Amino acid sequence: MVPAGTILPESATKPAYRDGNVLRWLTAYTASLVGDSVYFVALGWSAQKAGGPTEVGLVMAAGALPRALLMLGGGVLADRLDPRRVLLGSDALRCLLILSVAAGIALTSPALWTLVAVALVFGAVDALFVPAIGALPPRITSPDQLARVTGMRSLSVRLSQIAGPPIGGLAMGLGGTAAAFTVAGLLFALSLPLLLTIRMRPLDTRGEERSEPGTAWKDLVDGLRYIRRHRLIGPLVTAGAVCELGLTGTLNVGMVLLNAERGWGPSGYGWIVSGFGAGAAAGAMLLTVAGRLPHAGLMMAGTLFVGCVGAATIALVPALWIAVVLAVVIGLSAGVFGSLDNALIQTAADPAYLGRVTSVVMLTMVGLAPLSYPLVGAAIGAWGAAPVFVGCGTFAGLGVVIALASGAVRRAELPLQRPSATA
Known part of the structure; x- marks a missing residue:
């Protein structure tokens, strides 16, 4: 024991x-x-x-x-x-x-x-x-x-x-x-x-050079510098932040206003949100079951591109059922993208920096992304849902450009799985 x-x-x-x-x-x-x-x-x-x-x-x-x-x-x-x-x-x-x-x-x-x-x-x-x-x-x-x-956590x-x-x-x-x-x-x-009851594994320092621990402020600056200089983590964090800023407002605030504009009502909103959730859960389940997807960096960028296109066009479709199908596709793409992005960051980061890396990633989700809510609402009030969804989807697509511009992201792979223990 x-x-x-x-x-x-x-x-x-x-x-x-x-x-x-x-x-x-x-x-x-x-x-x-x-x-x-x-x-x-x-x-x-x-x-x-x-x-x-x-x-x-x-x-x-x-x-x-x-x-x-x-x-x-x-x-x-x-x-x-x-x-x-x-x-x-x-x-x-x-x-x-x-x-x-x-x-x-x-x-x-x-x-x-x-x-x-x-x-x-x-x-x-x-x-x-x-x-x-x-x-x-x-x-x-x-x-x-x-x-x-990561897939299990997303699920x-x-x-x-x-x-x-x-x-x-x-x-x-x-x-x-x-x-x-x-x-x-x-x-x-x-x-x-x-x-x-959780048992801990030894900290893998990976031989990376890091500064000696100092004040909390020095450690914070050191962590931000680590993210900025890392060839893989820097572009991944930036691409994820751009995606959050572009899509979160439209999928949360914009979707409510889109349903009101089209007359689909609360029921339609419920179907669309449920479709997105089901797709996202399926994306997380895919990585949970498979454990590893080949060409992870390219697949991550590809699923992000599909999600951005879906988010840009969902306000253009004429029928609710098409919007629900698109929501499933967006959710599936978001589930795979988010799981792969997180998994690549987790496997690439020096564990001694993972708390700070995670805090920066989460800051974009809970701190920066919600700032877009009033902007999205005001823009839809002024110009309607369609141009705002197209614009936000296009902006989020810059995350794809950032990811593909990095050779480290294009070549990124998840670790090969080792033989499993029998006991």
């Missing part, structure tokens, strides 16, 4: 989907993600009871500010400390915070300022959790299994997005917002013992 937290030597390994160590991490991550979804349902309804639509928007947006401001610092902390310890600490804090909120709501109706404070604290703790979870996979599995773990995200809101709604229906907050807190609590 190997004690929890033991450092394991490199050896032939089972496929990730049969590795108990990886499955414990994935179960903990999934429980935490579902807890996130339930928390946001509970927070939104609590805000709705405490105020009007403006107040709901204020509360829901409050958590994004500290998450964006502190994300890079969270990456530094994950690299300076053991990311598993950071995960345990941040998950424990989230558990205590949300269970305390549940107890408070059970006793009295929360004031609006209380909900804003909860959202701010939760967002700050999330800024620690996200980089740490991104830095952990190379320490729990071998390099040849990282692509498969977990999609499934939690499907399961979380109904669980939150059911909890609210049975016991109100206090019950929903309690369920979220218990899901965070469930992940803690699983994280405690």
Whole structure:
């Protein structure tokens, strides 16, 4: 019996989907993600009871500010400390915070300022959790299994997005917002013992030269310099950021306005979003099952191109069913692109920098990409959905140009899989 937290030597390994160590991490991550979804349902309804639509928007947006401001610092902390310890600490804090909120709501109706404070604290703790979870996979599995773990992680995200809101709604229906907050807190609590049992692999420094650890600011600058100078990671991070800036606003805000403009209504919106989610889950499942796709860099650029074309043309199609089919294609392309992009970054990065690398990647998603929401809404209000979707899809296509302009990306391959262990 190997004690929890033991450092394991490199050896032939089972496929990730049969590795108990990886499955414990994935179960903990999934429980935490579902807890996130339930928390946001509970927070939104609590805000709705405490105020009007403006107040709901204020509360829901409050958590994004500290998450964006502190994300890079969270990456530094994950690299300076053991990311598993950071995960345990941040998950424990989230558990205590949300269970305390549940107890408070059970006793009295929360004031609006209380909900804003909860959202701010939760967002700050999330800024620690996200980089740490991104830095952990190379320490729990071998390099040849990282692509498969990335696919499993993406699939977990999609499934939690499907399961979380109904669980939150059911909890609210049975016991109100206090019950929903309690369920979220218990899901965070469930992940803690699983994280405690994870066994760690030795840190592979790969012989890369790096500066001596210094102040937190020096480590942050060192991490940004590392990304900028890396022949593969730099273009991958840049291409992903351009893709997020171009597509996130249209797929989130723009899709609502497109459905209103075409008269497809909430039902049509639901079909399109479901189609995108199903396609994205299928893309993640592909990498989970295959474990490795040949010509990964070129395939990543190709699927990004397909996704950009689909996003640019979905506002031009005349019928809802065609838009749903396009949404499935966009989701499938996004699922493969995102999984390959993440897997290539994970396998190429020096593990000592993975927290900072992950924090930069996530900053583009939770910090920069949402800035496009009001711009997309205003542009569609002025010019209609079609030209805005075409323009945003074309802008996102610059990510394809950035990727293909890099010889390192064009030649990028995922590691060959080693023979699996029989025991």
